Amino acid sequence: METVSVIGGGSFGTVIANIVAGNGYRVNFWLRNEESATEVNEKRENSRYLPGYQIHENVYATTDIQAAVESSSVVFVAVPSAFFRTVVQRLAPIIRPDALLVSTTKGIEAGTFLLMSQVMQQELPEATIGVLSGPNLAREIAQQSLTGTVIASPDESMRERVREMMRSEYFRVYTNNDMYGVELGGSLKNIYAIIAGLASAMGMGHNTNAMLVTRSLTEMARFGRELGADPMTFLGLSGVGDLIVTCSSSLSRNFRVGLALGEGKTLDDAVGELGQVAEGVNTLKQVQQKAKEMDVYMPLADGLYQIVYEGKTVDQVLSALMHGEGALDVEFEAHRSKQL
């Protein structure tokens, strides 16, 4: 049986491990917590993150990272972005030289503005790298809700290997070679999920949500284009798809942070109550700074930044947004030339 490993024992790591194990692979599942590893191996459950979800018999949990990866042909990394580089540095000397590396982490490294695939490229320059991203709420995958995802990599054989290893009756895997655009979409949408949660807490309706999601997509694509991503990538599952799900569902941790902010809680309390990662909080900081440096117009992200970090009231920011400068409805190039 081919061996694959999943690094990171949160909710997403757990469902990835199960999907791959269900397709006939041995999955070495690395967690830091000894009790959780024992629970996975003996009770087939990861109760802290996904209570009641049955873990496949082909999943072997371990706290020994070397034992987890030394014989693995593919290594999925599902740890929060804040710890991603440290974990990859631990992997570098112990993985197989021909192992394929897949990041599932939707975040941006503080200080460097690097996405996780770029962190992997720095730490493992010879490795074949990909990212998995899309509208993939772990809890819904655990319930086997029909779900689509994207494996993105410049390497075609990697895209095919990962697609084969993950596809199932309830999990459809699409491919994309714009790895940067796919990964950027997955990271940026977390900012807008916080805004959507905030709007929901304020009792805003579907009109507001539709405007928010659509204008968020415009803002993401505008920023992505400036950074070298293909703006059309944002029309795929990892862009608009993930934006829709995280701006609509209270299963999204980022949406829940927004809900808590809208209920008047401080950011620290909102994040503390969550007990899990909400990548959008850090992403917001990184993006606001980068957009300023590059002079990219991002009124929604900037508005949230002013509320969270600069003490502006929601009313002040909303008023400025609603009276903002004239803007085109559709900015994608092909349409833009028709409108001008």
Ligand SMILES: NC(=O)C1=CN([C@@H]2O[C@H](COP(=O)(O)OP(=O)(O)OC[C@H]3O[C@@H](n4cnc5c(N)ncnc54)[C@H](O)[C@@H]3O)[C@@H](O)[C@H]2O)C=CC1
């Ligand atoms: N949960 C979801 O629905 C989805 C999550 N993701 C992404 O996957 C990444 C991981 O998310 P989750 O599994 O949800 O996070 P989580 O908050 O549920 O768990 C993260 C895991 O990483 C571990 N961890 C924390 N610090 C660590 C460190 N210093 N070294 C090693 N491991 C550490 C935690 O103990 C936990 O097992 C995030 O970037 C998230 O955006 C992507 C798609 C869906």
Ligand SMILES: O=C(CO)COP(=O)(O)O
């Ligand atoms: O990325 C996700 C779904 O695609 C998960 O979103 P949260 O990190 O906000 O829970």
